Amino acid sequence: MSRYEPVIGLEVHAQLLTRTKMFCSCSAAYGGEPNTRVCPVCLGLPGALPVVNEKAVAAAVKMGLATGCRIAPRSVFARKNYFYPDCPKNYQISQYEKPLCEGGSLVMNGGQKRIGITRIHLEEDAGKLLHDEYDDYSLADMNRVGVPLIEIVSEPDIRSPQEAAEYMQKLRTLLRYLEICDGNMEEGSLRCDVNVSLREKGSETFGTRTEVKNLNSFKAVEQALQFEIERQEKLLTAGKEVEQATLLWDSVKGVSQVMRSKEEAHDYRYFPEPDLLVLEVPESIIEQARGEMPELPDARAARFVGELSLPPYDAQVLTGAREIADYFEETAGALGDAKAASNWVMGEVLRELKERKVDITQFRVRPGQLAELIVEVKAGRINIPTAKEVFREMSESGGGARDIIAVRGLAQISDEGALNSVIAGVLDNNPEEVSKYLAGKEKLLKFLVGQVMKETRGKGNPQKVGELLKRALEERRS
Amino acid sequence: MKIDEKMIRHLEMLARIDLTADERERLSEQLDRIVGYVEQLQEIDTEGVAPTSAVVHDEHSALRPDEPGPSLDRDKILGQAPDAKDGFFRVPKVVER
Amino acid sequence: MGLNSRGLVELTVLLKKGEISPLDVAKDVVAAVEEKDGDVHAYVEFYKEDLLERAAALTKSGDYRSTPLAGLPIAVKDNICVEGRATTAGSRILSGYTSPYTATAAANVLRSGGIICGKTNLDEFAMGSSTENSAFGPSRNPWNLDYAPGGSSGGSAAAVAADMAVGALGSDTGGSIRQPAGFCGVVGMKPTYGRVSRYGLIAFASSLDQIGPFARSVEDCAVLLGAISSGDAQDATSLRAPVPDFARDLDKGLDGLTVGIPRDFMEMGTRPEVEENLTTLCARLEKENVAVVDVSLAHARYACACYYVIANAEASSNLARFDGVRYGHRTEHARDVYSMYTHTRDEGFGDEVKRRILLGTYVLSAGYYDAYYLKAQKVRSLIIRDFQNAFDHVDLIMMPTAPSAAFPIGEKVSDPLLMYLSDIFTIPVNLAGLPAIAIPSGVAPDGLPLGVQLIGKPLEENTVLRGARGVERLVDFERKTVV
Ligand SMILES: [Mg+2]
Numbered sequence A: 001m002s003r004y005e006p007v008i009g010l011e012v013h014a015q016l017l018t019r020t021k022m023f024c025s026c027s028a029a030y031g032g033e034p035n036t037r038v039c040p041v042c043l044g045l046p047g048a049l050p051v052v053n054e055k056a057v058a059a060a061v062k063m064g065l066a067t068g069c070r071i072a073p074r075s076v077f078a079r080k081n082y083f084y085p086d087c088p089k090n091y092q093i094s095q096y097e098k099p100l101c102e103g104g105s106l107v108m109n110g111g112q113k114r115i116g117i118t119r120i121h122l123e124e125d126a127g128k129l130l131h132d133e134y135d136d137y138s139l140a141d142m143n144r145v146g147v148p149l150i151e152i153v154s155e156p157d158i159r160s161p162q163e164a165a166e167y168m169q170k171l172r173t174l175l176r177y178l179e180i181c182d183g184n185m186e187e188g189s190l191r192c193d194v195n196v197s198l199r200e201k202g203s204e205t206f207g208t209r210t211e212v213k214n215l216n217s218f219k220a221v222e223q224a225l226q227f228e229i230e231r232q233e234k235l236l237t238a239g240k241e242v243e244q245a246t247l248l249w250d251s252v253k254g255v256s257q258v259m260r261s262k263e264e265a266h267d268y269r270y271f272p273e274p275d276l277l278v279l280e281v282p283e284s285i286i287e288q289a290r291g292e293m294p295e296l297p298d299a300r301a302a303r304f305v306g307e308l309s310l311p312p313y314d315a316q317v318l319t320g321a322r323e324i325a326d327y328f329e330e331t332a333g334a335l336g337d338a339k340a341a342s343n344w345v346m347g348e349v350l351r352e353l354k355e356r357k358v359d360i361t362q363f364r365v366r367p368g369q370l371a372e373l374i375v376e377v378k379a380g381r382i383n384i385p386t387a388k389e390v391f392r393e394m395s396e397s398g399g400g401a402r403d404i405i406a407v408r409g410l411a412q413i414s415d416e417g418a419l420n421s422v423i424a425g426v427l428d429n430n431p432e433e434v435s436k437y438l439a440g441k442e443k444l445l446k447f448l449v450g451q452v453m454k455e456t457r458g459k460g461n462p463q464k465v466g467e468l469l470k471r472a473l474e475e476r477r478s
Numbered sequence B: 001m002k003i004d005e006k007m008i009r010h011l012e013m014l015a016r017i018d019l020t021a022d023e024r025e026r027l028s029e030q031l032d033r034i035v036g037y038v039e040q041l042q043e044i045d046t047e048g049v050a051p052t053s054a055v056v057h058d059e060h061s062a063l064r065p066d067e068p069g070p071s072l073d074r075d076k077i078l079g080q081a082p083d084a085k086d087g088f089f090r091v092p093k094v095v096e097r
Numbered sequence C: 001m002g003l004n005s006r007g008l009v010e011l012t013v014l015l016k017k018g019e020i021s022p023l024d025v026a027k028d029v030v031a032a033v034e035e036k037d038g039d040v041h042a043y044v045e046f047y048k049e050d051l052l053e054r055a056a057a058l059t060k061s062g063d064y065r066s067t068p069l070a071g072l073p074i075a076v077k078d079n080i081c082v083e084g085r086a087t088t089a090g091s092r093i094l095s096g097y098t099s100p101y102t103a104t105a106a107a108n109v110l111r112s113g114g115i116i117c118g119k120t121n122l123d124e125f126a127m128g129s130s131t132e133n134s135a136f137g138p139s140r141n142p143w144n145l146d147y148a149p150g151g152s153s154g155g156s157a158a159a160v161a162a163d164m165a166v167g168a169l170g171s172d173t174g175g176s177i178r179q180p181a182g183f184c185g186v187v188g189m190k191p192t193y194g195r196v197s198r199y200g201l202i203a204f205a206s207s208l209d210q211i212g213p214f215a216r217s218v219e220d221c222a223v224l225l226g227a228i229s230s231g232d233a234q235d236a237t238s239l240r241a242p243v244p245d246f247a248r249d250l251d252k253g254l255d256g257l258t259v260g261i262p263r264d265f266m267e268m269g270t271r272p273e274v275e276e277n278l279t280t281l282c283a284r285l286e287k288e289n290v291a292v293v294d295v296s297l298a299h300a301r302y303a304c305a306c307y308y309v310i311a312n313a314e315a316s317s318n319l320a321r322f323d324g325v326r327y328g329h330r331t332e333h334a335r336d337v338y339s340m341y342t343h344t345r346d347e348g349f350g351d352e353v354k355r356r357i358l359l360g361t362y363v364l365s366a367g368y369y370d371a372y373y374l375k376a377q378k379v380r381s382l383i384i385r386d387f388q389n390a391f392d393h394v395d396l397i398m399m400p401t402a403p404s405a406a407f408p409i410g411e412k413v414s415d416p417l418l419m420y421l422s423d424i425f426t427i428p429v430n431l432a433g434l435p436a437i438a439i440p441s442g443v444a445p446d447g448l449p450l451g452v453q454l455i456g457k458p459l460e461e462n463t464v465l466r467g468a469r470g471v472e473r474l475v476d477f478e479r480k481t482v483v
């Protein structure tokens, strides 16, 4: 056991799903031919001025409300001054002393852990720099410049890399529930910097912290933190000091490297953005955000447990994404059996989605169709293995369960007469097994059931086959 | 505060201006005088006074609806750039410092 | 006398009557520019062909008769963007730059039927008080070519004074319209902050910058102001308040107005001829039934210091975008991106701009922010409060436009601080965002014009214009340019 405990805080940047950029009317969509989504404002041309996107403010307010933040009636945009070729004005418009949202929290582990949220503020994204492979130049694409971001800054309440990844997951779920960020970490819609320090267990004071930047997956968050904690621990154990620094995580090599030391720390010279007025959020935006607030994951999970009697584990998995929870609820509603719906969604549905790498909103089996399939199973018209086969076909073709069952003749044979004649044939063809069974080797029942199922090409209702077979065998005893 | 050589070099770094030795000598002397003049602000009692960063004479919320507008023509923009390649602005390599 | 020397309103009346055509005016303006601008150097670029073509087209179509500016040539300071035109802000760093868009104020000139006839000279990035800090060389005062026209909008002031444009636009951050208007004996106005959109004005200090008109009479000035004013969705700081008819109160007369004189503040370095000029004017005003009273602007004496902190802090950030990446000058001595920045900016900016960027960087930097920038912001509040208190008692505040008449070229250029002090009377107005006008008020013994400044309450341009029109009538001012 280590003497030390890590103290971790996260700064998460989330791109907002607005049509246009934070301060101009260029498209904020991902990608595009380089330098085609630019205008005088985002290119920093002489004389151009920023104007705040109302929708971005509304999105930030939603996240603020969802995390229990106070929404500042007056917040202030500020310039963060630094020179970099991906930043056309050579300052970023952000918020500094007076952010839009302050003092919220996120609750994890079923209410056992509360991570404080210091602030959520609005700012603009930077462009993208590519390194020219042929010579010593860099290439700048300004399409991403000015895409609206919220920066969510946590309190240093996180105590392990796993907890950090969980917090990040939870933030992502929330952002997606609110439909304000697509959470796509590969495309950089969600990015994370971490601050970490170590202190002796039981100590109240903080150690010297370092910042690790460029964490673009949950795995990177966990690995980079693990790496940094071990690095700091080695230093402290050897009686050395941790030096304040900014590090850059290299996810390929699995190491972080010092980007700049304390001495080289930037002096950003923040000051209030004189091109923008104090941001007074109109009451209408707050009201609308409240009105549009969906049922949030925790509340929804609690309802699944309380009203639908789902096990807490099921409820947690199903509410992990808003679309999955929606899908489940629709299926359960159509079916009238929450647990059966949950089993199918958590099992077959999630597996198919994963295999097909498809989003649930694009999935061909719609909730009503899934319910129809489950009804067939519950009515005993098909057995579980057949149902799974039908489901696979449904997800391939988008067809209905009953049609597939009918067309392919998959309906279960539950008819006693039909089954009994098959059973009689099987018993006649396997006299040895029958006599061994009758002599007490009852395990052979399974073999005989298998033979019957084979003869029915899997359509025999297995439960019924078992019952009838036992009865037929007993009849042969005399 | 004296604007000495060390300070002016620091300011040059922050402002990304590389003065020649001549300029540095001249400007630091002038800046020092200007800062000396500006010092008079310290005489004023500003206890309890709120800072003003903007003067706005009417009440309005200056928010923009989230509606797309035109972007600029890339060729026109890159045609003005000191250096461009394959649709990108081209700059000498970025070295962290 | 050519049409180029007639007033804007007078010309629009003649044009609308059909007695003259836009082409007649354009030709006379072209002739004046060809005759005089070699000496004055008011323009960095005069659009001769374009002016003649457009004026001819308008003359042919007759479309000018229904517009307020009726096809008249208006000059624009070269820190205001016009699509397809070189826009340099008087700086080497923007050499070769053509703006792909038009500033709202310039677009308003066009929409009002004016023709933009050229770009006028200025101190680089509007930083200066003499138009000597231009990469294109200095402009000269049409009253005496050895003297500076003032600045930074010296080109616009000189163009209007020398009849090389019917009106002109300038920008005023600390007096850059009013001081050159005073030095050149023309009318120049800085409207309420936000009255004219700043979109497309190359920013010097965003919280202080304001575009405004130059003309040869108060009435002309009012019409041009009306043409360029508008709330603008592209400028968050522009006023949404409706634009009034600025000519409405012009002829209401001075009777009943109360004018405040900030005597405590004016003691600072004002030349005797300037003081005497103001005293004479006060006496005349009183005869016209104007109540002339003392007001106190106790903190105005700190305005200059306050201004140099705030304006340059903003400037240091506003001018960061000139970096050699996307447009303008780039050094040939770049080893990496850092040296590309530092050499580009050293080569591209002139001394005054570098001084101000470095000063602005200093006052915002870690450890100095509170002592300088934050302190100056608080002092700004006190200066604003002084004005508010004064305006409880008076309709207008009057003081000289500058502590002296125009100074010789070269006199102050090596002493930045001395140069800064020539804006001492204009700066407090920008800090408070108030409307103010500079009008000629006499001639100094050395034959150079003197100016007086009338300052009004926020949004009350009409009271300012009414007072100015009254003063204009009282003062028997004759333009005596040497060109
Ligand atoms: Mg940030």
Ligand SMILES: [Zn+2]
Binding pocket: A021, A024, A025, A026, A037, A038, A039, A040, A041, A042, A043, A146
């Ligand atoms: Zn844009």
